[in-house]
Amino acid sequence: MNSFTKSKAEVRCSECGGFILSNADLVVTWRWFVVRPFHRECYVEALRDERDFFVGNHIINSWSGDMTARASLVLAPLLALFAYAAYGPLGALFFFAACLIQPAVRFYSWWRYERHLY
Numbered sequence: 001m002n003s004f005t006k007s008k009a010e011v012r013c014s015e016c017g018g019f020i021l022s023n024a025d026l027v028v029t030w031r032w033f034v035v036r037p038f039h040r041e042c043y044v045e046a047l048r049d050e051r052d053f054f055v056g057n058h059i060i061n062s063w064s065g066d067m068t069a070r071a072s073l074v075l076a077p078l079l080a081l082f083a084y085a086a087y088g089p090l091g092a093l094f095f096f097a098a099c100l101i102q103p104a105v106r107f108y109s110w111w112r113y114e115r116h117l118y
């Protein structure tokens, strides 16, 4: 089975357009400010390629992506508490919402791509 064989989930690589068949071969990151899936090899090629400046170097579906999302969840109420003391309720809301961006992106990556693969 090659990368162009159709999978059940139809997760397609943002670089080559081929089907991604397993979570082990999936890298989810930013490209042009949009969350995109890549094959592992295509991601490396995209990072090395000088013409594609907007491929992110933070892998969302990695151990570091998981830890960043969890840390943001833990820090959100603490930061909101400090922001409330310093800036009032609007500041608290802003910092709380900002802390939830990373977990939301991590959840989106799982929902959109990872849950369909093995």
Ligand SMILES: [Zn+2]
Binding pocket: 013, 014, 015, 016, 017, 018, 038, 039, 042
């Ligand atoms: Zn690819």
